[in-house]
Amino acid sequence: MRRDVFQAIADPVRRDIIELLAKDTLSVNEIAEQFDISRPAISKHLKILNECGIIDYNQIGRERICLIQPQKLIPAFLWIKQYNKLWEDRIDSFENYINEIQAKQKNE
Numbered sequence: 872m873r874r875d876v877f878q879a880i881a882d883p884v885r886r887d888i889i890e891l892l893a894k895d896t897l898s899v900n901e902i903a904e905q906f907d908i909s910r911p912a913i914s915k916h917l918k919i920l921n922e923c924g925i926i927d928y929n930q931i932g933r934e935r936i937c938l939i940q941p942q943k944l945i946p947a948f949l950w951i952k953q954y955n956k957l958w959e960d961r962i963d964s965f966e967n968y969i970n971e972i973q974a975k976q977k978n979e
Contacts, residue, residue, distance in 0.1 A: 876947045879923035884908065885916050892926060892939040899935050 880886055888902060903913040917937065920926045924943040929936040 874919060874923045876923055876925065876943055877950075879920050879925045880944075880947055882916065882919075884912075885920055888913075888916060888920060889925060889939065889944075892937055893941065896929075896936050896938050899937065902937060 880889070884906065887906070891897060891902060891905060899914065899917060902917070903910045906913060917926065921928065924940055926937050926939055929938060
């Protein structure tokens with residue numbers, strides 16, 4: 872089954888793993904220690920991230936070190952970015968509405 876970046880970021884645990892690996896390379900055990908879920912569950916999440924191309928492994932002795940491949944997150948970034956203007960406009964509109972209400976309250 873071919874997976875994509877959107878499947879990778881769909882789960883909050885995988886998003887947390889991506890965040891950890893964005894800061895540092897970690898072994899599978901070091902990642903597992905950060906979560907209150909089983910080691911097999913973490914391994915499953917790592918497998919999905921690997922299948923999506925978000926992480927790669929380096930084998931060092933008996934340890935597997937996880938490395939993030941940030942360029943693989945670009946499609947998700949570009950998809951989200953297209954909505955940036957829409958949300959900015961909505962937030963600006965809401966801010967204007969709040970300002971109008973506050974101005975009316977001051978004048979009363």
